[in-house]
Amino acid sequence: MDEPTVRRAPLVWWLGGLLLGATQIFAVAVKKPLGVSTQFVVVESVALHKLAPDYADDHALIGADKYRTLGYGWWLDVGLVCGAALGAIVSLRWRPRLTTIWWRVSHGGGVFARLGAGFVGGFLILLGARFAHGCTSGQFAGGWAQLSLSVLPFTAAMLVFGAITARIVYPRVPGIER
16 A cells, blocks of 8 residues: 555645634624534524424424524535635645545545445534534634633643544554645
């Protein structure tokens, strides 16, 4: 097997962090912190209000008025997907690959096994985000933009458990492509 490599990032980490922070501060000043997981509840609520309005009106969560229309958050989600695709295509960094570095180093298997693992992982992340009433990225970025005290222990825990997870998932450090 070839020595695993990853592509060089298009931005240095600190510049990407500054841009993300500035975007989040702008969002807080204009409307509210950026977040993506709530929009899945909004879509479900809009659909249920059309399919089963009596059930939706009596439901404790989706019966709330704020979950009845698709707003800026939905378009933020659409923009994230479209912007990422456009950015990858314009920067000429998007290349279809059979497997990713994570899959080659840690798991092996075919394309359908990788897609299945991605679907299950995404479902579990979304489920956890809804149980917690928000996602980790929203807590991290939104919390720092608002200078929330709760973000301090959260960030420490996220860094510690992120390092442990990275060590499990990436037993060897991959090289960086030139």
